[in-house]
Amino acid sequence: LSSIRSKKEKLQLPLDIYMNLFDTIVLPVLLYGSEVWGYEDSEQLEIFFRTFLKNTMKLNKQTPNCMVYGESGRKSLYIKIRLRMINFWIKIVTGDEHKLVFHFYKLLRKMHDDNYYTSPWIGKMEEIFNTCDMQNVWLNPLNFNTEWIKKEISL
Structure with a gap:
């Protein structure tokens, strides 16, 4: 600098x-x-x-x-930072199901949903969507157009 x-x-x-x-x-x-x-x-x-x-x-x-x-x-x-997190989340949930990151996300998400373990990152993502009043996107990410999500959340 x-x-x-x-x-x-x-x-x-x-x-x-x-x-x-x-x-x-x-x-x-x-x-x-x-x-x-x-x-x-x-x-x-x-x-x-x-x-x-x-x-x-x-x-x-x-x-x-x-x-x-x-x-x-x-x-x-x-x-x-939050926008970058959301874009990364979108890449994961809409990405190739054969990638390791996709499987880890699914595992962490299942553990989170079952209240077995909450990853700080998963918890923050849920908080971001809840704060934006987009709980449905968090619950059913594949039912939404990713461009719409980016547009709605972008400030």
């Missing part, structure tokens, strides 16, 4: 190009594997992201977060 910042100052890059550099260089590193670990607390990433936005836009540290996101036109990393 510091090398990007020094390039910005040296080349006097406009804000949109600097943000684009962040999106293409730093953000993929921050969100790497978030499809799997996304159920964990991501507050440290959010703080880093908001600090970057505040510093970039030369805002006071006490500027409310909603204003930072609104002025920058950015969404919280929390939302990006």
Whole structure:
């Protein structure tokens, strides 16, 4: 990040190009594997992201977060992580039934439904769909168009 910042100052890059550099260089590193670990607390990433936005836009540290996101036109990393988790879930449930990941998902899902064991990831996926008032998608994922699910959940 510091090398990007020094390039910005040296080349006097406009804000949109600097943000684009962040999106293409730093953000993929921050969100790497978030499809799997996304159920964990991501507050440290959010703080880093908001600090970057505040510093970039030369805002006071006490500027409310909603204003930072609104002025920058950015969404919280929390939302990006959840969307990545949903896309990964869709790939699993609609994917090849011969793949190992499909079998592990079915096993974890059965254990979850039988109240034998709840994987944190499975539990978070159910919570996401319940929060979005899409319990039917969670219960019967193959009865829904995946593009419709992505469109409805995307904020």
